[in-house]
Amino acid sequence: MNNVVLVGRLYNNPVVTYTQNGTSIAKFGVAVDRRFKQDGGQTADFLNVISFGKTGEFVEKWFHKGDPIALTGRIQTGSYTKQDGTKVYTTDIVAETVEFVPKQSNHAQPEEEAETPESNTGFMEITAEDEKGLPF
DSSP, rough: OOHHHHHEEESSSOOEEEETOOOOEEEEEEEEOOOSSOTTTTOOEEEEEEEEHHHHHHHHHHTTTTEEEEEEEEEEEEEEEOOTTTEEEEEEEEEEEEEOOOOOOOOOOGGGGGGOOHHHHHHOOOOOOHTOOOOO
């Protein structure tokens, strides 16, 4: 089965063209972080994505360079011959569904709202006084 699920960021703005029958074709690129990074190596893959019809129009309207995006689709390969006679092979992701991903804030929190060790882990420090009321 040819199925792809990606979460990344647009590295360019979508470019939309229309076929003669009015179908929209959106082309854009998505940078997806690699899980394992080698020292001095590439930390992300830059993938070409195509979406058609309403999905393409949705991407054009709501997504811009730098925006996080989640998509599902399939891998499509192809080839064409350039004017100079050289053959070019292509690999694209055809996005069938596209979803918003919440943007993460990189802004520092005010001092009074700064994270404490408890908020980093999601657990609270329990004192001996707190333990008295526990049933175990």
